[in-house]
Amino acid sequence: QVQLVLSGGGLAQAGGSLRLSCAASGRTFSTSTMGWFRRAPGKERTFVGYITWSGSMTVYADSVKGRFTISRDNAKNTVYLQMNSLKPEDTAVYFCAATQSRDSAWYKISVGYNYWGQGTQVTVSS
Secondary structure, eight states: OOEEEEEOOEEEETTOOEEEEEEEESTTGGGOEEEEEEEOTTSOEEEEEEEOTTSSOEEEOTTTTTTEEEEEETTTTEEEEEEOSOOGGGOEEEEEEEEOOOOGGGTTSGGGOSEEOOOEEEEEEO
8 A cells, every 4th residue: 555645736936846745655665656647627637747666767748848857765755746947837736646567558647556646736827
């Protein structure tokens, strides 16, 4: 069992930065691929990016590539989403998720993840 707790959401101006943290409990964090998703108002939840269990690979959605960075600290059981050059269209509830799967085909879709954080609101004003 893995429990995920998010922090760091809030309000930012366009062009600004925020960093989200996702702290995990349980012994499987270091062997879990961690994903980030978001749900904009009135829209479906969409993929933002993921980082593999070893931290050796990160993949991003085109909409955030070059602006967002995912990292992890396995000693602290925490994964981070650094968001720079924020845009109003980045406004959403952000989620982190964990999976033990080793099949990367599942990493960009919600159903590929077993455990989810509670979500945190990010609002970007223009």
